[in-house]
Amino acid sequence: MDELLQILDEIHGGVDYENCTTLIDDGILDSFDIISIITEVSSAFDVQIPANEIVPDNFNSAAALWKLIERLEDE
Amino acid sequence: MSFVSFGFIAFLAALIVLYYIVPKRVQWMLLLAGSVFFYAFAGWKAMIFIAVTALSTWLAGLLIGRRAAARDAYLKEHGGELDRDAKKAYKARVKKQTYLIMALCLALNLGILAVIKYTDFGISILNGIFRLNLGYFRFALPMGISFYIFQSMGYIIDVYRGKYAPEKNPARFALFVSFFPQLLQGPISRFDELGKTLYGPHAFDWNNISKGAWRVLWGYFKKVIVADRLITVVTGLAGGPEKYKGVYVVALVFFYAIELYADFTGGIDITIGVAQMLGIEVAENFDRPFFSLNITEYWRRWHITMGTWFRDYIFYPLSVSPRMLKISKWSRDKLGQAIGKRVPVYLSTIIVWFVTGLWHGAAWNFIVWGLLNCLVIIVSQELAPLYQRFHKRFKFSNTKGYNVFQMFRTFWLMGFIRVLDVYRDVPVTFRQVGTVFTHWNWGRLFDGSLLKLGLGWQDFVVVLLACGVMLAVSIMQNKGQVRDRLIRRPAAIRAALFVLIVLLIMVFGAYGIGYDAGQFIYVQF
Numbered sequence: 001m002d003e004l005l006q007i008l009d010e011i012h013g014g015v016d017y018e019n020c021t022t023l024i025d026d027g028i029l030d031s032f033d034i035i036s037i038i039t040e041v042s043s044a045f046d047v048q049i050p051a052n053e054i055v056p057d058n059f060n061s062a063a064a065l066w067k068l069i070e071r072l073e074d075e
Numbered sequence: 076m077s078f079v080s081f082g083f084i085a086f087l088a089a090l091i092v093l094y095y096i097v098p099k100r101v102q103w104m105l106l107l108a109g110s111v112f113f114y115a116f117a118g119w120k121a122m123i124f125i126a127v128t129a130l131s132t133w134l135a136g137l138l139i140g141r142r143a144a145a146r147d148a149y150l151k152e153h154g155g156e157l158d159r160d161a162k163k164a165y166k167a168r169v170k171k172q173t174y175l176i177m178a179l180c181l182a183l184n185l186g187i188l189a190v191i192k193y194t195d196f197g198i199s200i201l202n203g204i205f206r207l208n209l210g211y212f213r214f215a216l217p218m219g220i221s222f223y224i225f226q227s228m229g230y231i232i233d234v235y236r237g238k239y240a241p242e243k244n245p246a247r248f249a250l251f252v253s254f255f256p257q258l259l260q261g262p263i264s265r266f267d268e269l270g271k272t273l274y275g276p277h278a279f280d281w282n283n284i285s286k287g288a289w290r291v292l293w294g295y296f297k298k299v300i301v302a303d304r305l306i307t308v309v310t311g312l313a314g315g316p317e318k319y320k321g322v323y324v325v326a327l328v329f330f331y332a333i334e335l336y337a338d339f340t341g342g343i344d345i346t347i348g349v350a351q352m353l354g355i356e357v358a359e360n361f362d363r364p365f366f367s368l369n370i371t372e373y374w375r376r377w378h379i380t381m382g383t384w385f386r387d388y389i390f391y392p393l394s395v396s397p398r399m400l401k402i403s404k405w406s407r408d409k410l411g412q413a414i415g416k417r418v419p420v421y422l423s424t425i426i427v428w429f430v431t432g433l434w435h436g437a438a439w440n441f442i443v444w445g446l447l448n449c450l451v452i453i454v455s456q457e458l459a460p461l462y463q464r465f466h467k468r469f470k471f472s473n474t475k476g477y478n479v480f481q482m483f484r485t486f487w488l489m490g491f492i493r494v495l496d497v498y499r500d501v502p503v504t505f506r507q508v509g510t511v512f513t514h515w516n517w518g519r520l521f522d523g524s525l526l527k528l529g530l531g532w533q534d535f536v537v538v539l540l541a542c543g544v545m546l547a548v549s550i551m552q553n554k555g556q557v558r559d560r561l562i563r564r565p566a567a568i569r570a571a572l573f574v575l576i577v578l579l580i581m582v583f584g585a586y587g588i589g590y591d592a593g594q595f596i597y598v599q600f
Contacts, residue, residue, distance in 0.1 A: 032420050035395065035403070035419050035420050035423075051236075051387070051388075051391035051392040052237075052238060
C-alpha cells in the first residue's frame with residue numbers, strides 16, 4: 001500500500017490519499033492521471049488493469065485501487 | 076419510414092394499441108415484428124445487412140459465453156488441484172480463445188461497415204495519390220448501419236469482458252439490435268441498460284403514455300418548426316460559397332448550429348418519447364449542450380452515448396494497452412515525466428477523434444472536423460493551469476456573466492468547426508471562415524439580404540420565437556423535467572396546451588402540399 005501511495009503522490013501530489021474517497025467523483029484525478037497511474041501500477045505490481053476496470057469505484061480512493069490490484073494479482 | 080410522416084404516426088398508434096392488448100409475454104415479439112416492418116421500408120438489401128450483424132454478434136456472444144461458462148465449471152471442479160500459475164495459464168488460454176471469437180465478430184462487422192462506407196473514399200485517395208482513374212462502387216448505405224453496428228460491437232466487447240452474460244435467444248437479441256425508435260440515429264444503447272426494460276412485461280401506464288407523448292410532441296416541434304425551416308437557408312448559404320462570404324458565413328454557422336441541434340435533439344426526443352410510451356427506457360443523448368462552458372464539457376453533453384462508446388471501447392483500451400504502456404514508459408524515460416505523461420493520453424485522444432470523424436462520414440471534412448475538435452481539447456488541457464490562475468486572480472470569472480461569455484465562446488467555436496459538415500470541402504471551409512475576417516459586409520444583416528435566402532421575415536420570426544421557447548424550456552430544466560411540472564397541472568390545461576402545440580406544429584411546421592419531411596441529418600452517418 002505504501003508503494004501505491006508513493007506512486008499516487010508522484011503522479012498527482014498534494015492530495016490526502018489515505019483519507020480521500022472521491023478522487024474521481026470530485027474530479028481530483030483526470031484521465032491523464034488515471035492513465036499514468038495505470039502505467040506505473042502495471043509495472044510496479046506486474047498486473048494488467050483492463051479497460052473495463054476503469055470505473056469510478058476502482059479509482060475513487062487509494063484503498064479501492066489497492067483492492068483492485070490485489071484482486072487482479074489473484075486472478 | 077420517416078418519423079415525421081403520417082405513416083409513422085399511424086404505425087405507432089396501431090403498435091401501441093396492440094402492444095397493450097396482447098399478452099405481456101409476447102410484447103417484445105410484437106416490438107420485433109414492428110421493428111422488422113419499420114426497417115422493411117428501407118428495402119430488403121438493408122435487412123440482410125442488419126440480419127448478418129444481429130446473427131453474427133449473437134452467435135459470437137453465445138460462443139464466448141459458453142467458453143466462459145466451461146472455464147468457470149472446470150475451475151470449480153479442478154481449481155483445487157491447480158497451483159496459481161497453472162490456473163493463470165488456463166485462464167489465459169481461454170481468454171485467448173474468447174478474444175479470437177470477439178475479434179472475428181468485430182472484423183466481420185467492421186469489415187462490412189468499412190467496405191460499404193469507406194471503399195469509395197479509399198478509391199478516391201488512391202486515385203488522388205497515384206493519378207489513377209478507378210471507378211467508384213457507390214454502395215447504398217443501409218439505414219442506421221453505423222449505429223446498430225456500434226451498438227452490437229459494444230455488446231460483444233462487454234460479453235468478452237464478462238460484464239454480463241450473453242443473450243441466448245436470437246430473436247430477443249435481434250430486437251436489441253433493431254429496436255425501431257433508435258434505429259435511425261441512436262442513441263447507441265448498452266445491452267445491460269436497454270435490456271432492463273426492453274423485454275417487458277409492461278402494463279398500460281397512463282403516466283408513461285402521457286410523458287412519452289409530450290416528449291414526442293416536443294421533438295416534432297423542434298424538428299418541423301425549427302430544423303426543417305432552416306434547411307433552406309443552410310443549404311442555400313453552403314451551396315454558394317462564392318456568393319456568400321463574410322457575415323453570411325457567420326449566419327451559416329449560427330443557423331446550422333440551431334438546425335442541427337433542433338434536428339438531432341428533436342429526433343432523439345421522438346425516440347425516447349416513443350420508447351417511453353412502450354414502457355422502455357432509452358439512454359439520454361443530450362444534456363443541454365449549448366450551456367457548456369468549454370468544448371470538453373460540450374462533448375460530455377452532446378451525443379453522449381457516442382462519446383461514452385468511444386471512451387469505453389476505444390480510448391481506455393487503447394490508453395492502457397500493453398503497447399501503449401510501453402510507449403508511455405519509454406517516453407517518460409526518454410522525454411521526461413512531464414511530456415511522457417502526456418504521450419499515451421494525447422496519442423489515444425488523437426486516434427479516438429480521428430475515428431470519431433471517420434465514423435461520421437467517409438470524407439476529409441469529417442476527419443478534419445474530428446482532428447480540430449481534438450486540437451481544441453488538447454490546447455484547452457494544456458492551458459488549464461493558465462485558466463486556473465486566471466480564475467483565481469480575477470474574481471469576475473466566477474460570475475454568471477462570465478459563464479454566459481464561456482457558453483457564447485463554446486457555441487461559436489464549435490459552430491465554426493461544425494461548418495465543415497455543410498461545406499463538405501476542407502479548403503472551401505477554411506477559405507470561407509477566413510472571409511469572416513477579410514470580407515466586411517456586416518451591413519447585410521440589416522439590409523434585408525437575409526430575406527433573399529428562401530425564407531420570408533415571417534419564417535425568421537417563427538424560428539426566433541421557437542428558439543425562444545427552446546431556450547426557455549432549457550433554462551426551466553435547471554429545476555428538473557418540465558414534463559413533471561406540466562403533469563401536475565389540471566387536465567384541462569394540459570389538454571389545451573397539447574392541442575395548441577399540435578396546432579402550432581401543423582400550422583407553423585415547414586411543409587406544404589406534397590410535403591416530405593427533411594431527412595434527419597444524423598441518419599446519413
